[in-house]
Amino acid sequence: MTRLEIRNLSKSFGSLRLFHDVGFAVAAGETLALAGPSGGGKTILLRLIAGIMEPDEGSILIDGKDVGGVGPEARDVGVAFQNFALYPHMTAFENIASPLRARGTETARVKERVTEVAALLKIDHVLENQPRELSNGQKQRTALARALIRRPKVLLLDDPLRNVDAKLRYEMRLELPRLLAVADCAAIYVTQDYREAMGLGDLVGILRAGRFEQIAPPAEIYTRPRSVEIARLFGDPTINLLPCRPERTAEGLQVEIFGRPMPLPLHFAAAEGRDCLIGVRPEHVSVGLQNGPGSLPFELNAVTPLNVRAVLFLRDAAGTELLATCPEDDALAFGRGHHRVFVTIDTSRALLFDRENGQTLALPAAAQPLAA
Incomplete structure (x- = not known):
């Protein structure tokens, strides 16, 4: 009522x-x-x-x-x-x-x-x-x-x-x-x-x-979230935001971030050719000590405990920063000090915002398949 x-x-x-x-x-x-x-x-x-x-x-x-x-x-x-x-x-x-x-x-x-x-x-x-x-x-x-x-x-x-x-x-x-x-x-x-x-x-x-x-x-x-501002406000640590331009390729809709093309879900098709910001939550960034398929080399700068999870502060070769989170027990494997790690980004869970007005370009109702 x-x-x-x-x-x-x-x-x-x-x-x-x-x-x-x-x-x-x-x-x-x-x-x-x-x-x-x-x-x-x-x-x-x-x-x-x-x-x-x-x-x-x-x-x-x-x-x-x-x-x-x-x-x-x-x-x-x-x-x-x-x-x-x-x-x-x-x-x-x-x-x-x-x-x-x-x-x-x-x-x-x-x-x-x-x-x-x-x-x-x-x-x-x-x-x-x-x-x-x-x-x-x-x-x-x-x-x-x-x-x-x-x-x-x-x-x-x-x-x-x-x-x-x-x-x-x-x-x-x-x-x-x-x-x-x-x-x-x-x-x-x-x-x-x-x-x-x-x-x-x-x-x-x-x-x-x-x-x-x-x-x-x-x-x-x-x-x-309806806008990039709302996405920034809700999340601790805050969402990663990176400039990008989705493009259609032989492999489907893709976006280049950190110098490497990555697939995007089908619901982002309307963003093709537009200047955007891709938003990746830290929990959708996986970090490991071994290189694997689709992983990117990063420098791990710091590990900060946050309740039952740890925040990982990362930087690529060009100096672009990235935040990730993982369970505190998993973070123990990284030890202390700067060293090389490998990062995998789940773009199927990403958000996409118009770079000019900050509005969200697609609001999936549920998890979507990657564009093919």
Whole structure:
């Protein structure tokens, strides 16, 4: 069921047009992770949905009802801010209870709901503490509890983990999907951390310069980005990008990279003769110590551990750099110091972008055969 729907939303500030014709939908129990650079309009969009601001044009629908002109208190929207925004003179209990008290909920029911949500967020032991007595993690959980206490139909989370330490950020990334699933609301989670967006969102939306460049499930954002900028943003380590020009040969469609022709999948046929950038994810670059069919000689400059994988920094004879990844155990075979290795690139998994405008030239639905 569609819980939140945005239709043709526009907003300007004087001559600055922040949004134009923005539209999307979020279902009950679904989280849209909203990513993009600072100044792209993410927080303003939340304020429009919450009713703190009104759009110039367009509609905001909650459960199919247009809430234009309806005040924030009547929209059934919960909000948690990155700066916590707790009332300093109230205990954690009273901060969490404040939305229910504002609605005149009876005392017994208030206590029941606060106890329930506090236990869910593991802050039931600090309910009598003032905000100044809480850690940043406890403050963030208190703010989140206050947003969830009314069981809102829509939950807006404005970069809520930005001001907490790395350990808590990691823990909350694991806990939040469970909490949001229990809440069964349509959630929008704003973040500038692209890994966080991929880990928390059922959908990921990239908002840049007041427009959505892509809204899709995380796997699709990664494997089928709409532009070279999106491909760069999502991936750690970042995607390898190399200039190329696909050409038709007797062997089929090919592209020359690192001085050697390599086959391209059939869905890139429309790119023949165009100036492009080929994008190769580091995990699609295989590195070994022995020369083999189709492999290229490279200099291995460094090996850097990254969680359970290692990043390999490579350079060919012309000085062009390439990133690869492999399991950490496999990386042990390369040892330390500079030495020669051999690289194989899986061009069947490559992406191709127009070199001038950065747009993706083909979006395969699944793995494609190589052109013959």
